[in-house]
Amino acid sequence: MNIDNQKNKHVYWNPYFGGFLLGILILFTFYMTGRGLGASGAMKSGVVTIVDALASNHAEHNAYYSKFVKEEKSPLNSWLVFEALGVLIGAFISGGLAGRIGWRVQHSPKITSKRRLIFALGGGILFGIGAQIARGCTSGAALSGMAVLSTGGFITMLAIFGTGFLVAYFFRKNWI
Amino acid sequence: MGPLIPNGVIPYEWNNIIAILIGIFFGFILEASGFSSSRKLAGVFYGYDFAVLKVFFTAALVALIGILYMDYLGYLNMEQLYIHPTYLWGAIIGGVIMGVGFVAAGFCPGTSLCAVAIGKIDAIVYVIGIMIGIFIFSELYTVFEPIYNGYFEGNITLMDSLGVNRYWFAFIFTIIAIVAFAASDMIRKRVKKIFY
Numbered sequence: 001m002n003i004d005n006q007k008n009k010h011v012y013w014n015p016y017f018g019g020f021l022l023g024i025l026i027l028f029t030f031y032m033t034g035r036g037l038g039a040s041g042a043m044k045s046g047v048v049t050i051v052d053a054l055a056s057n058h059a060e061h062n063a064y065y066s067k068f069v070k071e072e073k074s075p076l077n078s079w080l081v082f083e084a085l086g087v088l089i090g091a092f093i094s095g096g097l098a099g100r101i102g103w104r105v106q107h108s109p110k111i112t113s114k115r116r117l118i119f120a121l122g123g124g125i126l127f128g129i130g131a132q133i134a135r136g137c138t139s140g141a142a143l144s145g146m147a148v149l150s151t152g153g154f155i156t157m158l159a160i161f162g163t164g165f166l167v168a169y170f171f172r173k174n175w176i
Numbered sequence: 177m178g179p180l181i182p183n184g185v186i187p188y189e190w191n192n193i194i195a196i197l198i199g200i201f202f203g204f205i206l207e208a209s210g211f212s213s214s215r216k217l218a219g220v221f222y223g224y225d226f227a228v229l230k231v232f233f234t235a236a237l238v239a240l241i242g243i244l245y246m247d248y249l250g251y252l253n254m255e256q257l258y259i260h261p262t263y264l265w266g267a268i269i270g271g272v273i274m275g276v277g278f279v280a281a282g283f284c285p286g287t288s289l290c291a292v293a294i295g296k297i298d299a300i301v302y303v304i305g306i307m308i309g310i311f312i313f314s315e316l317y318t319v320f321e322p323i324y325n326g327y328f329e330g331n332i333t334l335m336d337s338l339g340v341n342r343y344w345f346a347f348i349f350t351i352i353a354i355v356a357f358a359a360s361d362m363i364r365k366r367v368k369k370i371f372y
Contacts (some may be wrong), residue, residue: 010210010213010372012208012209012210012216012227013205013208013209013210015209015226015227015230015231015234016230016231018205018206018208018209018227018231018234019209019230019231019232019233019234019235019238020234020235020238021201021205022202022205022206022209022231022234022235022238023235023236023237023238023239023242024238024239024242025198025201025202025205026235026238026239027238027239027242027243027246028198029198030178030179030239030243030252030257031179031180031246031251031252032178032179032180032181032186032194032198033179033180033182033191033194033195034178034179034181034182034256034257034258035258036258036260037198037199037202039284039285039286039289040285040306042285043303043306043307043310044310046307047307047311047314048314050307051314062314062315062317063317063318063321064313064314065314077192079191079192079195080195082192082193082195082196082199083195083196083198083199083202084199084289085196085199086195086196086197086198086199086201086202086203087199087200087202087203087206087286087289087293088199088203088289088292088293089196089199089200089203089293090199090200090202090203090204090205090206090207090290090293091203091204091206091207091212091289091292091293091294092203092293092294093200093203093204094203094204094205094207094208095207095212095290095293095294095295098207098208100207100212100294101294101295102294102295103295103296103297104295104296104297105296105298106213106214106215106291106296106298106372107215107298108215108372116298117297117298117301119280119281120214120280120281120282120283120298120299120301120302120305121281121301121302121304121305121308122277122280122281122305123276123277123278123279123280123281123282123283123302123305124277124281124283124288124301124302124303124304124305124306124307124308124309125277125305125306125308125309125312126273126274126276126277126280126309127273127274127277127278127281127284127285127302127305127306127309128277128305128306128307128308128309128310128311128313129273129309129310129312129313130269130270130271130272130273130274130277130309131270131274131285131306131309131310132270132309132310132313132314132320132324133266133269133270133273133313133320133323133324134266134267134269134270134274135261135266135270135324137274137284137285137286138232138274138278138284138285138286139284139285139286140260141260141267142232143232143235143236143239144239144260145259145260146236146239146240147236147239147240147243148240148243148254148258148259148260148333149259149333149334149335149342149345150259150261150262150332150333150334151262151329151332151333151334151336151337152260152261152263152264152267152329152332153260154334155262155264155267155271156267156268156270156271156274157271158271159267159269159270159271159272159274159275160271160272160274160275160278161220161275162271162275163271163272163274163275163276164221164275164276164278164279165221166275167275167276167279168221168279171279171280172222174218174280174282175215175218175219175221175222175282175370176222176224176368176370
């Protein structure tokens with residue numbers, strides 16, 4: 001088989017197929033563990049671990065960190081952290097098979113890499129704060145929440161995408 | 177009878193191993209669907225790529241219908257499933273802030289991990305941003321605490337909030353999804369093509 005790697009790069013699955021498999025996976029996750037999956041929680045565990053390592057006194061006395069710091073085990077010893085590791089591995093395998101691995105900054109040709117990185121950082125900071133307030137992100141609150149018809153999950157999902165549509169105009173230069 | 181680990185059908189020690197396995201499939205499916213690309217993800221807000229809508233809606237529906245069906249067949253006890261809690265203003269305000277972050281950066285935490293795995297530096301910066309955001313939230317926790325802990329309604333479901341039978345919800349969402357999918361294809365045809 002002599003497939004031009006360049007052409008193969010951005011051939012993705014049919015979204016209904018991907019969505020179907022993802023739905024089955026979420027169903028499986030609930031069937032196995034009684035909970036859905038998530039992503040932002042793993043990053044929170046990372047932050048708590050770092051703060052606890054560098055300034056454990058501060059972590060103990062802070063009302064938020066202290067919720068997640070336990071005597072017997074590291075905050076990194078949590079279901080979501082292991083799942084996040086799995087995500088890295090799974091995405092790497094899929095990207096590797098498709099020839100999509102490589103260091104790069106993906107951005108619209110109309111903006112610079114630097115601008116992209118600045119917005120990525122700023123967007124990340126906002127998302128980090130928002131995910132804590134809503135106690136979840138699109139995977140944990142919205143997707144897994146919707147699968148069990150959680151009211152909070154639906155509200156968060158509508159808030160995320162509704163707001164996204166409302167403010168999309170102001171960020172259009174980054175994308176189109 | 178599911179859920180298997182909470183009911184002891186599978187020993188608790190398997191929990192983290194299953195977590196990794198689930199994560200591997202999650203990452204694979206997301207990346208193969210193109211969700212490691214921020215330009216593809218942002219497309220739903222500008223009408224040039226509706227993959228986010230299609231994948232998200234399909235996944236939520238398949239999971240929802242699957243759960244209902246397995247419960248009906250007696251394989252899964254729906255009552256034991258964890259319902260994401262409803263803190264009313266936390267859900268709204270957190271969602272609004274996340275919405276802005278999503279359009280600004282084109283990522284959410286799960287998809288950013290997929291992008292990190294294939295070497296995207298903007299995704300790495302995004303993850304650092306999330307961690308900074310979590311840090312800011314934690315340090316300023318006393319400011320956020322009222323909306324974080326307040327207006328707690330419980331682990332309520334739409335059935336509790338709207339008084340409608342859950343099977344009706346599955347049906348109505350399926351109809352909405354089909355309409356949304358058809359509409360998205362119509363919009364896609366009219367929007368200027370973006371290549372990424």
